[in-house]
Amino acid sequence: MTERRQRVPDVFDEAHRRCRAGEPVALATVVATWHSAPQPPGATMLVAADGTVTGSVSGGCVEADLYERARRVLTTGAPELIRYGISDDDAYAVGLTCGGVLDVFVERVDPGALPGLNAVAAARRAAQPAAVVTCVAADADGAPHDAGNSPADGGDSPDRPQTDPAQRLGRRLVLTGGQSPIGSLGDDRLDDAASADALGLLAAGHSGMLRYGYSGQRRGSGVSLFVTAYATPPRMIVFGAIDFAAAVARIGAFLGYRVTVCDARPVFTTARRFPEADEVVVQWPHRYLRTELDAGRVDERTVVCVLTHDPRFDVPLLELALRHPLAYVGAMGSRRTHDDRLKLLGEAGLTEAQLARLASPIGLDLGGRTPEETAVSVAAQIVAARWGGTGRPLAALDGPIHRPG
Known part of the structure; x- marks a missing residue:
């Protein structure tokens, strides 16, 4: 059994909706960045004829100026390529105080598109x-x-x-x-x-x-x-229908993952308990993952979080997950549980290199206690694994804050 939810509309959805209604919009897109720019290429902001704004390109540094330019492009129809850089001479001039430089292309998107x-x-x-x-x-x-x-x-x-x-x-x-x-x-x-x-x-x-x-x-x-x-959003598959899973699903959706919660127990595995998940699946975890792998719906961007606490579920599931090049495989449990898992997984034939890919106990050491705090810890480890972060305080490091993608 699978239940699905609808995602919140984004900038593209809003542009599509407005054009279907016969309304032109101005679309501002970051097309190039240098140094410590706050948003990557592809970040967008939409300005509608009624003045409504959707999205952001810099987190607030240049949006006020860009809004006026977008209104002008909406009126003239003539596209503009604008460069925003460091504002040295005047602290209130339009610029990026973070030290970055970005190029933004502003265009009018008409119903003809x-x-x-x-x-x-x-x-x-x-x-x-x-x-x-x-x-x-x-x-x-x-x-x-x-x-x-x-x-x-x-x-x-x-x-x-x-x-x-x-x-x-x-x-x-x-x-x-x-x-x-x-x-x-x-x-x-x-x-x-x-x-x-x-x-x-x-x-x-x-x-x-x-x-x-x-x-x-x-x-x-x-x-x-x-x-x-x-691109299709990367997947996060959360195994184990527990309160920690609900918090991890929420933060996974916030990070842009397409989130699935899977558990074999139908009484706990319901869409009502996991409203932030894109789909909720009642099935034995390792069987579900096997089905998704065989169907090609799991790739090297996929994140797997095993929160089941039950060796009947997590050992066959982890054995399968660690044999494939997934982005992240983490498992919740105590250090004793972790040691027992490693023993069983080793007996199942996993290599030392495969076992080394297991993030267990799951998450970074933030000192959290609640499901929400634990979810932040898990999300922080996933982000660090994706971008090669250290997990250390930025104040203790030198060099650029934003790592190249």
């Missing part, structure tokens, strides 16, 4: 990846010049723009699995090159910038394209 938005929305509903490739910069001076095929020789260089570069700005190409691309960047060869590279970024789950010549040449420059990757 609805076919592409519909395709992305359908892919997201089906838990399939999708990508939107947008031209955020086009520079005629940056297009390489081929002396052997110059206009003076009677030919048109394939590297030179055949149209006003400004006409490329804001063009989009929408890519969804198994379907033909929607839209165009203004050149068939550029579409082909961008599609191939964007699908590579999408497979890695990353948004990012691509640069080409005007006809898709991978040498030189001319156009800058930003790929917004709508």
Whole structure:
């Protein structure tokens, strides 16, 4: 038995809803960052015609200025690429006091973009990846010049723009699995090159910038394209229908995971007890994980938290989980329980390297006691494992605060 919940709408959902209603919106997207920028590429903020704001690009440093620029773009329809940097001379000037630099592309999204938005929305509903490739910069001076095929020789260089570069700005190409691309960047060869590279970024789950010549040449420059990757969210599977599981499910959803709670006991495993979980499954834990692995619904981004406290459940489950390259496998229990588990798992044939991947007892040492405090400890360990963090206080470390993705 499986029960599912609906997610809270995000910036994309709001843009889609507004365009379906015939309303244009201004969309501001972080397309590049340097140093200690507060948000990664792909962070977005939407400004609607009624002044409503959804999302954020910097956590408050530049939003006021960006709001006014977005209102202007909403009126003029002309996209803008804006750079925000350190504000040294005037503490109240627009800038990033964190020391970072970021480029933000602001564009108007009209109801005419609805076919592409519909395709992305359908892919997201089906838990399939999708990508939107947008031209955020086009520079005629940056297009390489081929002396052997110059206009003076009677030919048109394939590297030179055949149209006003400004006409490329804001063009989009929408890519969804198994379907033909929607839209165009203004050149068939550029579409082909961008599609191939964007699908590579999408497979890695990353948004990012691509640069080409005007006809898709991978040498030189001319156009800058930003790929917004709508990758399927990583999964968090929480085994054990206990109060700690409810807290871990809440913080997992907050971190952006698609959360499943699984337990073999139907009386405890209900959607009412776990409202933050995307799905609640009544099944023996190791059988459920085996089914998900066989179906390809578990990958190297998947996080597994075993909170069952019962060797009948957790030993066969951990034996299976540790044999696969999951992002994180943690198990709750005392140190004595941990030692007993390791003995049983070793007898089941797991190697020392596989056993070393087990985070047990689960979580970082924060001194917490309550389910919520324990969930913070577990989440902190998962984040540290994902980004290579130390778990130490930032005040005790040197160097950049934000690690490269």
